[in-house]
Amino acid sequence: MSAPSPYQNQPHGYPPPPGGPQRRPQASPLRGLIAAIVVLAIFGGGAWYVYKYNTDPNGGKAKAEASQSAQVEEDKTHDPQEGDCVKIEGTKEDPLPTIVECGSSEAEYKTGERLFGPGKECPAKYNYGIQYSSNRGADYTMCFTKV
Known part of the structure; x- marks a missing residue:
């Protein structure tokens, strides 16, 4: 009787990978925190820009609407x-x-x-x-x- 093969319990009889089973490296909590801060900063900055663009009387949409309103009033003085x-x-x-x-x-x-x-x-x-x-x-x- 021959000795049992060390690869008997392996699927398809292949040898196990060298160094044992591979494990995924653990993600550090600091890495997740940094990613969350970056995402929040991007969305927060975009939201701030949209808010300022639409409400700032010195620029953006509010300025364009004020300019258009002033032009309409000016035109009325000449009609x-x-x-x-x-x-x-x-x-x-x-x-x-x-x-x-x-x-x-x-x-x-x-x-x-x-x-x-x-x-x-x-x-x-x-x-x-x-x-x-x-x-x-x-x-x-x-x-x-x-x-």
Whole structure:
């Protein structure tokens, strides 16, 4: 009878790996803590940036919205409606009516009617007219009387 083989209990009769079974090295708690801090710092920094971008009145979305709101208000001062008093600024080729108080010394004209359509002329009862033309086909003439 022959001696039992030392590889008998091994699967498929192969010898065991050298140095015994391999064990995974243990992860240190410090390594996990550092990884958690890095992840929190990245997400925290991103959240802070988004918050500041959307709420800071000196920049970001809030500044853009304030600028747009200011532009809308500025545009309203140059879009007189019938009955508004205006002073005419700009050049003769590019006049810009600016709404002013009717009792002020700046008031030059009172806004009359708007005549829609290209090339319209103001009736004789008006002293001054400004023709506007846009790319969107919103052509009109604003008519004014002297104050």
